[in-house]
Amino acid sequence: MPRGILELLSALFSRGQWTLGETPLAQEYCLVCNTHLVKEFLYTSYRICPQCKFHYSIPARERIELLVDEKSFKEKFRTISSLDPLSFKGKVPYKKRLFKDQRRTGLSEAAIVGQCKIDGQKIILVLLDFGFMGGSIGCVVGEKVALAFEYATKKRLPVVAIITSGGGRIQEGILSLMQMAKTTSAVNSHHQMGLPYITVLANPTTGQVYTSFANLADIILAETGALVGLQPLRLLQELAEAPLPTNAHTAESHLQRGMVDATIDRDRLRSALMNILPLVSRQRNQTRFLKSRRNQYKLHRKIEPWEAIERVRRPDRPSGLEYVSRMFSSFVEIRGDRVSGDDPAIISGIGNLEGCSVVVIGHQRLQNADGQFEDTYIQPEGFRIAKRAMDLAAKFNMPLITLIDTSGPSVFLEAEERGIGHAVASSMAQMSQLPVPIIAVIIGEGGREGALALSIADRILMLENAIYSPISPEGAASLMYRDLSRVQEAAGSLRLTAWDALDLEIVDGAIPEPQDGAHTDPDESAKLLQHFLIRTLAQLQGLSTQRLLKRRQRKFRNMGEYTSYFRVALSREVESLQSYVIEQAKRVRVRKPKRKKNEGKILTLPIGNNEGGPTDTALNKDITIIEE
Structure with missing residues (x-):
């Protein structure tokens, strides 16, 4: 389109009050593309050229x-x-x-x-x-x-x-x-x-x-x-x-x-x-869900870490956009960070979840030029878009739902220069004090800080084949073993499956997928996820804002501390140590030489360094047994 023509046409078609279809200034041919306009519905009704889509000015x-x-x-x-x-x-x-x-x-x-x-x-x-x-x-x-x-x-x-x-x-x-x-x-x-x-x-x-x-x-x-x-x-x-x-x-x-x-x-x-x-109406924001009495869905078999990784990396596995289109009606996307750019790896907006307006932030895996899915990294603009969505959730008092499927934040120098560190930190800080219910769902790959920045939530859920890890298995193999061929071994050490996250009390629940994975039936997977979202929202909507924030703060404050998981783990270690000591004591055969009355026999058993025994350095010392 020639530069300057927009100003020319704006001035030309604003010279007077007229009625659509009756103005003497109506054009027979488009001034931009020369399309015949007289009998075109778009032009006579809306003053739009049907060919080039140029919008002619109309009065207020x-x-x-x-x-x-x-x-x-x-x-x-x-x-x-x-x-x-x-x-x-x-x-x-x-x-x-x-x-x-x-x-x-x-x-x-x-x-x-x-x-x-x-x-x-x-x-x-x-x-x-x-x-x-x-x-x-x-x-x-x-x-x-x-x-x-x-x-x-x-x-x-x-x-x-x-x-x-x-x-x-x-x-x-x-x-x-x-x-x-x-x-x-x-x-x-x-x-x-x-x-x-x-x-x-x-x-x-x-x-x-x-x-x-x-x-x-x-x-x-x-x-x-x-x-x-x-x-x-x-x-x-x-x-x-x-x-x-x-x-x-x-x-x-x-x-x-x-x-x-x-x-x-x-x-x-x-x-x-x-x-x-x-x-965004006030009536829609006041919708409340009824609490379901029980969970009628069960998880399938526990899978190996590498199998889970292969499933979440399948090109046909549904990602953020596929779930959003299936679960939320009347979805209105918000785009741009209002600073410098947009990020196609972030989908955010307001949607209708069974009559309740909710704010949604989702990760979307991207395709390369060959149509193949590649590692999807979140740019600083993406985190700022998410921050805009959080602001809307707080303003309109809407629940926030995040759908996480990312390899992590961008690893390139350009992202560093555009403020990736501040963007991630700001996202976590804002989520931690957002005065609305928050549900985070890891639907695929929960990678590093990119996943954590959108999972500071009241409830964290995982699809049963999803993974959650501070580093990729390839990165772990390279870092620990300097050998990428040991990637499966590294994956097992990371404890990145949904079952592992449940054991570690990192997530609050796992959501079943179709028998062989979400990719086999995306509609059914979305239906299951929607059921759990509604069920979880019903549990959270009855809580006051003060209680929500207090519980959320305590939830993350306790992670990595002396929680029930570590109590169980320590109890197992103590039981193992006791069994080992008793077993070693039973194997001791001591000849009883003649001795004076009340004279005892002293045996010394080294533990902690014996092959097959416990290795706790705090107990790495000898135990003395006095045999009467």
């Missing part, structure tokens, strides 16, 4: 008609209109420009706010119209946006904002800049009440609006091809020493860099909001 009133339930929109604060606070003098007087745009668009200002319904769900809708002075933010726009958020906070309603804005309003000087702080404060108050906020960045979204309330949403969507960013594209082109990339400063580039959650076509926006809004 038309967006309302496309989004909300029929006749449900009731505008708020309509009578507020702009003045000239600075008596600004320019080529065209400020008041004259205002009156001109008011007559042309039928709007009193660039912002329209009101209450409406989307699929029966009440919301507050905020729209900025690029056709009114470029959708710029001035005192009145800032006031109307702030009032909208304050009204939504008072009525406990979600906010959806549709943004088309070119930045600040220079005619109002520093007062225009101050509206950023005003709107940000109003959004913060709305956030503190645990209320949802969704923004849609349409073409264009730049300047002060983009860097204030538009970027503070829980979920940020962007229309396909929209210009998005702080600076105008023209300024970036002037400052650049070389031509900008084709997709620079667009919604697609922001998605790639982790700044938005999804790009979406205008004709799919209403259905997307219909999917998101029920998931």
